[in-house]
Amino acid sequence: MDLQVFIDLQDKFDKESELFENVKAAIKELDRSCRLASAKLSKAHSLPMHKLKEVTDAIKPQFATIQQNIGKLAELITPVTFYKYQNMWTQKLQDACALVVFAVYLEEARLATPADIKKHLGYSVNTTNEPITEFVFTLDEYLLGVISLFNELGRLAVNSVIVNDVQRPQEISTFVSELYSGFQLLNLKNDVLRRRFDSIKYDIKRIEEVQYDLRVRGLIS
Amino acid sequence: MEDISSMSANKKEIITTFSKYRDTLDVHYDQRERIIKCTRDITALSKKIVFALLRITQDSPEKVFKDAETKHAQVLELFRKLSKELQGSDACRYNRQATAGIQEYIEAIGLWHFLQHNNLITMDQVLERLSIDGQPLVTVTNEDYLLGISDLPGEVNRYCINAIGKGDHDAVKRSLEFLRLLKEGISLVLCSCHIKELGKKLPVLNSSLEKIEKTYYSMAIRENELHSIGIMNVDNSEQANII
Numbered sequence: 098m099d100l101q102v103f104i105d106l107q108d109k110f111d112k113e114s115e116l117f118e119n120v121k122a123a124i125k126e127l128d129r130s131c132r133l134a135s136a137k138l139s140k141a142h143s144l145p146m147h148k149l150k151e152v153t154d155a156i157k158p159q160f161a162t163i164q165q166n167i168g169k170l171a172e173l174i175t176p177v178t179f180y181k182y183q184n185m186w187t188q189k190l191q192d193a194c195a196l197v198v199f200a201v202y203l204e205e206a207r208l209a210t211p212a213d214i215k216k217h218l219g220y221s222v223n224t225t226n227e228p229i230t231e232f233v234f235t236l237d238e239y240l241l242g243v244i245s246l247f248n249e250l251g252r253l254a255v256n257s258v259i260v261n262d263v264q265r266p267q268e269i270s271t272f273v274s275e276l277y278s279g280f281q282l283l284n285l286k287n288d289v290l291r292r293r294f295d296s297i298k299y300d301i302k303r304i305e306e307v308q309y310d311l312r313v314r315g316l317i318s
Numbered sequence: 319m320e321d322i323s324s325m326s327a328n329k330k331e332i333i334t335t336f337s338k339y340r341d342t343l344d345v346h347y348d349q350r351e352r353i354i355k356c357t358r359d360i361t362a363l364s365k366k367i368v369f370a371l372l373r374i375t376q377d378s379p380e381k382v383f384k385d386a387e388t389k390h391a392q393v394l395e396l397f398r399k400l401s402k403e404l405q406g407s408d409a410c411r412y413n414r415q416a417t418a419g420i421q422e423y424i425e426a427i428g429l430w431h432f433l434q435h436n437n438l439i440t441m442d443q444v445l446e447r448l449s450i451d452g453q454p455l456v457t458v459t460n461e462d463y464l465l466g467i468s469d470l471p472g473e474v475n476r477y478c479i480n481a482i483g484k485g486d487h488d489a490v491k492r493s494l495e496f497l498r499l500l501k502e503g504i505s506l507v508l509c510s511c512h513i514k515e516l517g518k519k520l521p522v523l524n525s526s527l528e529k530i531e532k533t534y535y536s537m538a539i540r541e542n543e544l545h546s547i548g549i550m551n552v553d554n555s556e557q558a559n560i561i
Contacts, residue, residue, distance in 0.1 A: 107511075110510040176406070180408075180410035208328075236339060275326065279333060
């Protein structure tokens with residue numbers, strides 16, 4: 098009996114640690130670019146609708162940076178070990194999805210599809226259960242990104258009134274209830290998706306309250 | 319539910335795409351559920367192997383190993399089922415669900431290997447046992463292996479206590495050496511790896527080791543004592559009674 102087994106294991110773990118550090122560094126860069134994009138996109142809350150194009154145009158180059166940063170991360174990861182490390186970056190990829198989803202809504206008042214994610218961030222959303230062959234966004238990441246839109250729109254409904262746009266909360270409300278009916282189709286299990294799904298109702302309530310305020314004062318019909 | 323023809327185009331689109339997402343998620347959740355069930359069966363059967371092996375202090379080794387071999391064939395059958403769910407990237411995707419079973423299995427064959435060869439089972443030997451036609455049925459990660467063997471002290475401890483009851487001093491000596499190796503080895507690896515659960519196993523290992531050291535200590539004292547008063551020619555079973 099000797100320690101060789103453990104010395105070999107130690108070697109393997111040390112090699113893995115190197116990868117760990119590189120992945121962490123790549124995620125940090127990605128985080129930075131997501132936060133910057135988020136700050137730029139947040140300006141949408143303080144602008145009237147006709148000025149939104151400034152914001153959505155300004156965000157495009159930022160998406161390109163995010164794409165580059167995801168690329169640097171993707172280089173480190175092989176498809177086989179993808180899911181082993183996925184929990185390290187999943188939050189950031191959710192954030193990135195959320196940014197695209199919000200930007201697409203601002204631009205076209207519709208839900209961003211996986212194709213939009215691919216277009217803006219350069220990587221596909223895996224909407225199937227096939228074993229993966231390249232770096233992807235998981236379906237969960239996309240859906241969680243979409244769920245953040247409810248929160249963002251709850252805020253936007255309030256802020257629309259601040260910039261004197263009393264029609265927009267109405268549009269937001271219709272959009273949100275349609276989107277919510279989509280989520281109600283899912284048979285969720287007790288996991289992150291379920292918890293975030295459960296929080297949607299509070300955002301919807303916020304939007305309904307804005308509508309109530311406007312209607313009760315006769316500001317909308 | 320409202321009729322799909324009366325929906326706005328936007329809503330129709332959402333309902334169609336989300337129905338697809340639901341199907342994808344359902345398939346994923348079902349697969350996860352099947353893996354959890356299969357893992358539970360593997361865990362239960364592996365525990366039975368462990369109990370069968372621990373009877374080695376009561377029964378003849380041939381009978382015990384034969385019994386374990388029968389159960390082992392059943393576990394392999396379960397692993398064959400499991401392997402269908404863990405192809406390609408799915409091995410890592412569902413590792414969290416499957417790892418408990420794989421660990422328990424490694425613990426069982428690790429104990430077996432120790433009893434038979436008085437040595438620590440290696441990763442290659444684990445894969446060899448898990449193979450059918452030279453092809454391992456599932457991927458075993460270094461984490462699975464390490465966590466599996468770090469559960470061995472508890473079982474070795476049990477074996478050791480039973481062995482003392484039978485007056486088998488050699489078994490105590492072998493167990494002690496084995497646990498010392500595990501302790502040194504695991505402490506060595508601990509500084510390089512990111513496995514949270516491993517840290518929790520070390521205290522258990524330490525207490526197992528301490529128990530065996532104490533037992534060995536009192537055995538040594540008695541033996542010396544007996545030597546000094548010159549009654550060392552008692553047979554094993556009587557010695558056991560003294561201890």
